[in-house]
Amino acid sequence: MSFLGFGRPQPTSAEKIAAVEAEMKLLTEMHNRLTKACAKKCVPSDYREGDLNKGESVCLDRCAAKFFDVHMKVSELLQQESQQRGPGGGFGFGG
Amino acid sequence: MSFLGFGRPQPTSAEKIAAVEAEMKLLTEMHNRLTKACAKKCVPSDYREGDLNKGESVCLDRCAAKFFDVHMKVSELLQQESQQRGPGGGFGFGG
Amino acid sequence: MSFLGFGRPQPTSAEKIAAVEAEMKLLTEMHNRLTKACAKKCVPSDYREGDLNKGESVCLDRCAAKFFDVHMKVSELLQQESQQRGPGGGFGFGG
Amino acid sequence: MDGLTAAETRDLEQRLQKHQMKQFLGLFSNLVDHCFMSCVDDFTSKALSGRETGCVSRCVQKHMALSQRLSERFQEHNAQMSGQAPPGR
Amino acid sequence: MDGLTAAETRDLEQRLQKHQMKQFLGLFSNLVDHCFMSCVDDFTSKALSGRETGCVSRCVQKHMALSQRLSERFQEHNAQMSGQAPPGR
Amino acid sequence: MDGLTAAETRDLEQRLQKHQMKQFLGLFSNLVDHCFMSCVDDFTSKALSGRETGCVSRCVQKHMALSQRLSERFQEHNAQMSGQAPPGR
Structure with missing residues (x-):
C-alpha cells in the first residue's frame, strides 16, 4: 500500500478504522461488565x-x-506471570 | 444502485437479505432467553x-x-424515558 | 470452482481455512466451558x-x-431423539 | 422472498443455514452445561455414576419437551404480533 | 479522525452506528431478563399482577439511573487513563 | 496445512491470531469479573483493602494453575478422541 515502501511509517486507513472499532468494542464491553458487577x-x-x-x-x-483497580491488578499479575513462565505457559488455551 | 436515482423507493437485495438475517437473529435470541428464563x-x-x-x-x-408482557413493558418504558430525557440522556453507553 | 467438475473430490482452500477456523472455535469454546464448570x-x-x-x-x-462424558452422552441422546421424532420435532428453534 | 435473483436466494439460504447451525451448537452447549451443573456432584470417582447418568438423561428429555412447548408459545406470540403494529422496535 | 477520506469516514460511522445498535439491543435484552427474573414469581395467572408491573417499572427506572451514574464514573476513569500511560494493554 | 498457497497460509495464520487475541481478552475479562465478585465486598471505602488485594492475587494465581491443569486434561482428551471415530458431531 505504501508506494515507495519506506518502512510503513503510517497505519493505513483500514487499520485506523479497525483500531477505532476495536477500541469502541473494548470500552463498551468493559462498561457492560462494570454495570453488571x-x-x-x-x-x-x-x-x-x-x-x-x-x-x-x-x-x-x-x-x-x-x-x-481489580482490572489493573489482574492485568499486572498476568503480565508478571507471563514473564516468569514465558510464552505458552500458564493461563490460556493450550491449543 | 438505483440507476436513475429516483429517491430510492425500494431496498436493495443486499438490504433485504441483511434485514431477514437480522430479524432471524433477533427472534432466535429472544427464543433462547425465553427458554432460559x-x-x-x-x-x-x-x-x-x-x-x-x-x-x-x-x-x-x-x-x-x-x-x-415484560418485554413490551420495558420497551414502552424505555421509549417514554428517552422522550423525556432526550437523546444522550439516561440509559446506554455514554460514549 | 473445480474446472472439469469431477464430483469435487477436494475441498477448496477457502473451505479448508473455514474448517480449521471453525474447529478452533469449537475447541476453545468447549475449553472455556469446561474451565468455568x-x-x-x-x-x-x-x-x-x-x-x-x-x-x-x-x-x-x-x-x-x-x-x-456428559458431552458425549447428551450428543448421543439428541441423536436418538432426532431419529425418533424426525427433523423439525423436539429440540431447537421452531422457526 | 420477492425480487431476489437465484444467486441472492442461495446466498440468503446459506446464511440462514449457517445461523441455524450456530444456534443448534449454542443450544447443545447450554444443555450440556446445564445438565452437567444440575446432575454431577460426586467427584470421588472419574466415571459417571448410575444416578448421574439417569439424571442427565432425564434432564435432556425434559429440556426437549420444554423447548418444544415454549417454541409453540413463541410462534403463537409472533403470529399474533405480526397481525398488529410491530411491538416497539 | 485525521487522514480518512469522506468515504472512509462514512464507513467508520456506519460501523459505529451498527455497533451502537447492537449494544443497545444487548442492554435492552439484559434489562428485560433481569427485571423479569427479579420481579415475576407468581405463575398462578397469565397476566402480570399489579405488584409485578410496579416492580418492573421501578426496576427499569433504577437501572436507567444506575447506568447513567456508572457511565459518568467510567468516563472520568477513561479521561484520567488517557492522561497517563495506557493501562496494561 | 497441505495445499495452501503462501498467501492462504498467511491468511489462516492471521485469522487464528485474531481468534487467539479475542480468546485471551475473553479469559481476561472473565477472570476480572470472577475475582472481583469473589473478593470485593466492602464498599465503605473507595480503595481496595489489603484483604481484597490479597484475595485477588490468590484468585488469579489459582485460576492460572487451574486453567493449566484443565488444558492438559483437555488435550489428552482430544488426542484420545482423534485416535477414534469423531464423537457425535
Whole structure:
C-alpha cells in the first residue's frame, strides 16, 4: 500500500478504522461488565423504590473505583506471570 | 444502485437479505432467553422425572405470556424515558 | 470452482481455512466451558490460598472426565431423539 | 422472498443455514452445561455414576419437551404480533 | 479522525452506528431478563399482577439511573487513563 | 496445512491470531469479573483493602494453575478422541 515502501511509517486507513472499532468494542464491553458487577453488588433486586437512594449511589461510585483497580491488578499479575513462565505457559488455551 | 436515482423507493437485495438475517437473529435470541428464563422459573433442576408434568407445563405457558408482557413493558418504558430525557440522556453507553 | 467438475473430490482452500477456523472455535469454546464448570464445582471462591491443593487437583481431573462424558452422552441422546421424532420435532428453534 | 435473483436466494439460504447451525451448537452447549451443573456432584470417582447418568438423561428429555412447548408459545406470540403494529422496535 | 477520506469516514460511522445498535439491543435484552427474573414469581395467572408491573417499572427506572451514574464514573476513569500511560494493554 | 498457497497460509495464520487475541481478552475479562465478585465486598471505602488485594492475587494465581491443569486434561482428551471415530458431531 505504501508506494515507495519506506518502512510503513503510517497505519493505513483500514487499520485506523479497525483500531477505532476495536477500541469502541473494548470500552463498551468493559462498561457492560462494570454495570453488571456493580448492580449486583450495590442494588438489591426487590425494587421497592425506583430511585437510587444515597447509600446505593455511594456504593456504586466506590464499586466502580474498585472494579477499575481489580482490572489493573489482574492485568499486572498476568503480565508478571507471563514473564516468569514465558510464552505458552500458564493461563490460556493450550491449543 | 438505483440507476436513475429516483429517491430510492425500494431496498436493495443486499438490504433485504441483511434485514431477514437480522430479524432471524433477533427472534432466535429472544427464543433462547425465553427458554432460559422459564426453565429457571418453572422446572426444578433435580430431574427426578423426564417428562414435563402438568404443573410445569401450565407454569411454562404462563411464564411465556408474562415474559412477552415484560418485554413490551420495558420497551414502552424505555421509549417514554428517552422522550423525556432526550437523546444522550439516561440509559446506554455514554460514549 | 473445480474446472472439469469431477464430483469435487477436494475441498477448496477457502473451505479448508473455514474448517480449521471453525474447529478452533469449537475447541476453545468447549475449553472455556469446561474451565468455568469445573472451577465452580471444585474450587471454593474464598481464595484463602493461591495454590491448587491436592484435593482440588484431583477434583478437577475427575470433573474434566465427567464433563467429557456428559458431552458425549447428551450428543448421543439428541441423536436418538432426532431419529425418533424426525427433523423439525423436539429440540431447537421452531422457526 | 420477492425480487431476489437465484444467486441472492442461495446466498440468503446459506446464511440462514449457517445461523441455524450456530444456534443448534449454542443450544447443545447450554444443555450440556446445564445438565452437567444440575446432575454431577460426586467427584470421588472419574466415571459417571448410575444416578448421574439417569439424571442427565432425564434432564435432556425434559429440556426437549420444554423447548418444544415454549417454541409453540413463541410462534403463537409472533403470529399474533405480526397481525398488529410491530411491538416497539 | 485525521487522514480518512469522506468515504472512509462514512464507513467508520456506519460501523459505529451498527455497533451502537447492537449494544443497545444487548442492554435492552439484559434489562428485560433481569427485571423479569427479579420481579415475576407468581405463575398462578397469565397476566402480570399489579405488584409485578410496579416492580418492573421501578426496576427499569433504577437501572436507567444506575447506568447513567456508572457511565459518568467510567468516563472520568477513561479521561484520567488517557492522561497517563495506557493501562496494561 | 497441505495445499495452501503462501498467501492462504498467511491468511489462516492471521485469522487464528485474531481468534487467539479475542480468546485471551475473553479469559481476561472473565477472570476480572470472577475475582472481583469473589473478593470485593466492602464498599465503605473507595480503595481496595489489603484483604481484597490479597484475595485477588490468590484468585488469579489459582485460576492460572487451574486453567493449566484443565488444558492438559483437555488435550489428552482430544488426542484420545482423534485416535477414534469423531464423537457425535
